Amino acid sequence: MGGSLSAFQSLCSRLEENDPTAVVVNTDSFPYFDPESAQQLGLALKNNHHVQKILLDVTNLSCRGPDDGVTSVASFIKSSPTLKTVLLKSPGGLVSTGAIMCPTQRADVCGVVAFFLSALAESSSVDELSLADIDLALPRKAFLHFLTECRPNLRRLRLSYGRSVEPSEMTVLMNAFAQNKTLKGLELTDVPESIWSACLAGVAMNETLHSLNLHRMSNDYDQDPLTNLIENNTSICSLSINQSRIPNLPEFATSLQRNENIVELILTYCWIGVQDAVHIKRLIKGCPNITRLNLSGNDLRSEGLAVLADGLYRNQSLTLLDVSDNALEGRDAGRTLGNILRRNRTLERLDVDRNNWSGPTGLRACANGLARNQSVVAFDMSGCRLDNHSMYILAKYGLRHNRHVQALALNSNLITGSLGLSDLVDALKEANSVQSLFMNDNHLNNDGSILLADLLSDSRCPLHKLSINNNSFGDEGVIAIAGALQTNQKLEFLSLEQNTFGKEAMEALCRSLRNNKSLKHISFSFDDPDWKSLWYDTLAVNEGLTTTKTPGLISESSTIEAKLSFYAWRNQCRPLMMQQPSSQLDGIWAQALGVLSQKSQYSTIFHVLRGVVPGQWCASVVGRKRSLP
Numbered sequence: 325m326g327g328s329l330s331a332f333q334s335l336c337s338r339l340e341e342n343d344p345t346a347v348v349v350n351t352d353s354f355p356y357f358d359p360e361s362a363q364q365l366g367l368a369l370k371n372n373h374h375v376q377k378i379l380l381d382v383t384n385l386s387c388r389g390p391d392d393g394v395t396s397v398a399s400f401i402k403s404s405p406t407l408k409t410v411l412l413k414s415p416g417g418l419v420s421t422g423a424i425m426c427p428t429q430r431a432d433v434c435g436v437v438a439f440f441l442s443a444l445a446e447s448s449s450v451d452e453l454s455l456a457d458i459d460l461a462l463p464r465k466a467f468l469h470f471l472t473e474c475r476p477n478l479r480r481l482r483l484s485y486g487r488s489v490e491p492s493e494m495t496v497l498m499n500a501f502a503q504n505k506t507l508k509g510l511e512l513t514d515v516p517e518s519i520w521s522a523c524l525a526g527v528a529m530n531e532t533l534h535s536l537n538l539h540r541m542s543n544d545y546d547q548d549p550l551t552n553l554i555e556n557n558t559s560i561c562s563l564s565i566n567q568s569r570i571p572n573l574p575e576f577a578t579s580l581q582r583n584e585n586i587v588e589l590i591l592t593y594c595w596i597g598v599q600d601a602v603h604i605k606r607l608i609k610g611c612p613n614i615t616r617l618n619l620s621g622n623d624l625r626s627e628g629l630a631v632l633a634d635g636l637y638r639n640q641s642l643t644l645l646d647v648s649d650n651a652l653e654g655r656d657a658g659r660t661l662g663n664i665l666r667r668n669r670t671l672e673r674l675d676v677d678r679n680n681w682s683g684p685t686g687l688r689a690c691a692n693g694l695a696r697n698q699s700v701v702a703f704d705m706s707g708c709r710l711d712n713h714s715m716y717i718l719a720k721y722g723l724r725h726n727r728h729v730q731a732l733a734l735n736s737n738l739i740t741g742s743l744g745l746s747d748l749v750d751a752l753k754e755a756n757s758v759q760s761l762f763m764n765d766n767h768l769n770n771d772g773s774i775l776l777a778d779l780l781s782d783s784r785c786p787l788h789k790l791s792i793n794n795n796s797f798g799d800e801g802v803i804a805i806a807g808a809l810q811t812n813q814k815l816e817f818l819s820l821e822q823n824t825f826g827k828e829a830m831e832a833l834c835r836s837l838r839n840n841k842s843l844k845h846i847s848f849s850f851d852d853p854d855w856k857s858l859w860y861d862t863l864a865v866n867e868g869l870t871t872t873k874t875p876g877l878i879s880e881s882s883t884i885e886a887k888l889s890f891y892a893w894r895n896q897c898r899p900l901m902m903q904q905p906s907s908q909l910d911g912i913w914a915q916a917l918g919v920l921s922q923k924s925q926y927s928t929i930f931h932v933l934r935g936v937v938p939g940q941w942c943a944s945v946v947g948r949k950r951s952l953p
């Protein structure tokens with residue numbers, strides 16, 4: 325408890341000091357969040373301008389006086405210009421948790437939730453609210469008021485709740501959703517049938533909701549509210565059902581055929597098997613408005629895919645099809661996929677990942693279809709057990725002849741070193757179309773990185789984005805890629821996460837980045853504090869490198885040097901900045917850097933000021949100016 329208390333006090337100190345890296349407040353990190361803690365948190369948030377997300381466990385809070393802490397936290401929620409996401413939860417209030425509240429505590433939670441809902445209704449910045457295990461039967465008037473009176477910025481609501489409600493309470497919920505004019509997205513997770521029915525009945529009459537996500541519905545739920553919603557709602561364009569059986573799939577398909585608004589249908593992990601494929605084919609043939617269909621995580625198998633193919637051959641509307649993780653394997657599945665690629669003319673994105681395409685006969689049929697396809701621009705075969713011979717087949721018979729695929733994902737396969745990459749690299753050079761290549765979590769090693777470096781150095785290299793995380797690259801491999809970056813003028817994104825390399829490779833990478841003018845995003849991992857100065861200096865020199873994500877380094881503003889730098893600027897220079905006209909800012913930045921240099925080296929300063937100081941800032945006291953990204 326002592327460690328958690330210390331962590332809570334540390335968080336409050338960072339919030340009070342307006343630490344720009346403290347953007348999330350999560351009370352789940354602390355074992356007991358009570359009124360005293362809420363009061364301390366409210367005081368720390370009073371003048372904060374950086375927090376973007378708050379998660380509050382309201383189980384032990386109360387609204388019994390002006391110093392209960394709830395008032396100050398609610399005031400922050402109502403007035404903060406940066407807060408975007410709020411999550412309220414009360415797991416102790418549900419019978420399903422085994423911890424039943426006494427009447428007094430339930431009344432306290434009711435008052436707290438009502439108070440926060442009132443504040444949220446007046447917030448002009450919060451656009452997403454999640455209510456997890458909140459007993460909506462208690463603050464029902466407040467919830468109704470919130471849904472009908474909240475400002476237009478609130479766009480998304482998530483409900484996760486485990487207690488059934490009475491018929492009168494169902495009417496309240498239905499009316500609340502029917503009357504709401506601001507929500508664009510609604511997500512229901514693990515809700516009982518009573519809440520499911522009430523929400524869907526209200527949404528059926530709603531005129532503004534665009535997206536409906538339903539997760540983990542009970543197996544015996546009544547499908548009539550969903551069917552009624554699909555047939556009568558005129559605003560929803562995206563429907564997602566996840567980890568939930570559809571009791572009557574033929575009726576579901578019929579209702580969708582009567583709907584002319586839904587363009588995206590997501591049915592993931594819904595236990596759709598071979599026997600259900602005929603109803604999905606009906607959707608493909610009879611719903612010309614649906615352009616994106618996601619069937620990931622079902623059990624279609626090769627027989628089900630063959631049934632779908634009959635509808636896909638002549639389909640003229642689908643642009644995205646996801647059949648990943650559907651137990652597709654073998655010669656028959658490969659031939660069916662090849663026929664889909666050869667005969668369909670509208671698909672632009674095809675995801676077939678997490679199936680087994682390693683068989684040579686089926687893969688060659690798939691590759692032949694890819695060679696003739698002229699519409700697919702994004703193709704995903706990640707996690708498909710593709711080895712070096714598979715890459716030879718895919719490259720020789722497919723990618724080498726395709727001039728349309730722009731994004732290729734081959735993550736989590738069995739591709740090793742130069743043997744698995746040589747044919748792919750040659751195909752990419754010849755086709756000259758793939759702009760984004762994802763090969764994370766393979767076994768490319770240094771030999772593979774040297775081949776990729778050769779590709780990046782070639783004038784025929786089309787790549788703008790390359791992600792090769794977790795491939796066992798060492799110094800030799802990273803140095804080779806760094807050398808290629810000195811001449812490459814196309815690559816804009818490079819990710820090298822989870823590859824271990826030393827200082828020599830880091831120095832080579834930084835030298836290349838100082839001269840590279842095309843790269844905008846780079847991501848890699850290292851924790852050696854001795855490298856920070858080298859990296860910060862590189863950021864200062866390369867103006868184009870606007871976004872970096874290096875865990876353990878860039879996010880590490882808790883170092884002593886960074887804290888001293890930030891505090892010195894905030895306390896001594898920011899007040900001056902606020903009082904001066906823009907014409908005098910250059911001198912103020914020079915003064916700011918002068919103050920900071922008394923506390924730490926210049927190399928530490930650049931990261932601290934990026935994202936904190938608005939407008940123009942000096943890169944050194946002598947006045948070399950840089951534009952803040």
